[in-house]
Amino acid sequence: MTNFDEFAARTENARxxxxxxxxACxxxxxxxxxxxxxSVRIRTKASGVSRGTERxxxxxxxxxxxxQRMRAPFQEGDFPFPVKYGYAAAGIxxxxPDEYLxxxxxxLHPHQSVFTVSAGHVVRIPSGIPLERAVLAANMETALNALWDGMPSPGDHICVVGGGVVGLLTAYLAARLPATRVTLVDVNPARRDIAEAFGCDFVLPENLPDDQDLVFHTSATAAGLHxxxxxxxxxxxxxxxxWYGDEPVPALLGSDFHSRRLVLKSSQVGRIRAERRDRxxxxxxxxxxxxxxxDPTLDRLISHRIPFDSAPERLPDLFNDPDALATVLTYE
Structure with a gap:
């Protein structure tokens, strides 16, 4: 065990x-x-901003x-404000304990320059995965959980509506099932290159595919749900x-929704599908x-890197930027 006291002076200014x-932030x-x-003390090198939730x-x-359900691990403060929030930190x-040094x-920790947690709360990052890419783990976990909920099969035609980080990761995973055909739908044509790099087709909403075997919706808009x-x-x-927060969302459940026997099903990363929870x-x-x-191809999801010190000034613009994907805060 390394003596924590030798780091005391370095961590007095943790932010x-x-x-x-x-x-405001x-x-x-x-x-x-x-x-x-x-305990392990971690000096953060990168943390990921979950644009949808943190916005x-x-x-x-x-x-x-x-x-209460929305509290992040190690959150301080209470909703609505002030809160220390975030859940994607990577560091050294x-x-x-010696085996972790x-x-x-x-x-899963808020954005913070250095922090101390029980070793049971950390996951080792495999060699070959850069720390900046590792901050996508929380979003990848959401995508993985959604595939468990959707239960796709080889050969399925799968549509993902919404080309944000979670939607693109969901499409990425689905496209790796044998013989699947995955189509990403988004209003932003700039998503085409990433979709194709991930092995997916790309279309704008006016060219929506039909007769899909499974559809994932991630756009957080009523138009996307339609x-x-x-x-x-x-x-x-x-x-x-x-997740729409406290915004009401109209859903078009008239027309042929019932006659076509469609199923609208929620997926939420806070719970594991019942059939898997025992294991x-x-x-x-x-x-x-x-x-x-x-896969290094996933680095395409990182659209912005900003210094942690600049976060309060830079994040508001990024939250309002429709072209932003994954934003990584970098720490000296």
Whole structure:
């Protein structure tokens, strides 16, 4: 065990990103817990901004009914504000049990320059996966969980409506099933290159495919949900992955929704499908998601890299940028 005291001077100035008011965030001093024998101290090198969820937090759109369920691991503060929020940190273990020292690890932890957690909360990052790509693990876990909920089969025609990070990762995984044909639908034609690099077709909503065996919806818009229902074949399932916060969402469940026997089903990463819960822990699922990040093609998802020190000034523009995909905060 490395003595934590030798790092005390270096960590006195630890800082974390807080969402402080609607449309505002700030870097505030972070208090580190007293370490115990199982603790690891991690110096963060990169953390990923979950644009969809964190934008809702930044706006104050987390509904009161979800204030407890939406708490991130190691969150401080309470919704709506102020809250220390985030869940995709990658860094190097600089103190802790010998077997962890110097290891590259991932943790579901808010954006913070250095932090201390129990070793049981970290996942080792395999060699060959850069720390910046590793921050996609939380989004990959969401995509993996959605495939479990959708239960695709080899040869299926699968449509993903919404080309954000989670939608693209869902399409990426689905395209690796034998003989599947995966189509990504998005309003932004700039998503075509990434979709094709991932082995998927790409179309704009006006060229929506039909008779799909399975549809995933990730756009977080009513128009996208309408497109997803239109793309589904008779008797098919639409997996709703979007989270809308406290915004009401009209769903067109008239017309032929009932006669075509469509199924609209939710997927949420906070719970594992019932048939798997006895065998799959959250850590096993996260470790599996991390292992799926070995492909360098996934680096295409990182659209912005900004210094942690600049986050309060830069994040508002990125939250409002429709072309933004994964934003990585970088730490010195």
């Amino acid at each position: 974390a990103l807080w969402y402080t008011a609607p449309g 700030a870097l505030l001093a972070a208090k580190l817990p007293v370490p115990d024998g199982d 809702l937090v930044w706006r104050g759109n987390v509904p009161r009914a979800e204030w 273990v600089e103190a802790g 110097g290891s590259s690890v991932f943790c 497109s997803a229902l239109r793309a589904a074949g008779d008797g098919a399932t639409v997996i709703e992955m979007s 799959w822990s959250f850590k096993r699922r996260l470790e599996t998601a991390m292992s799926l990040l070995a």
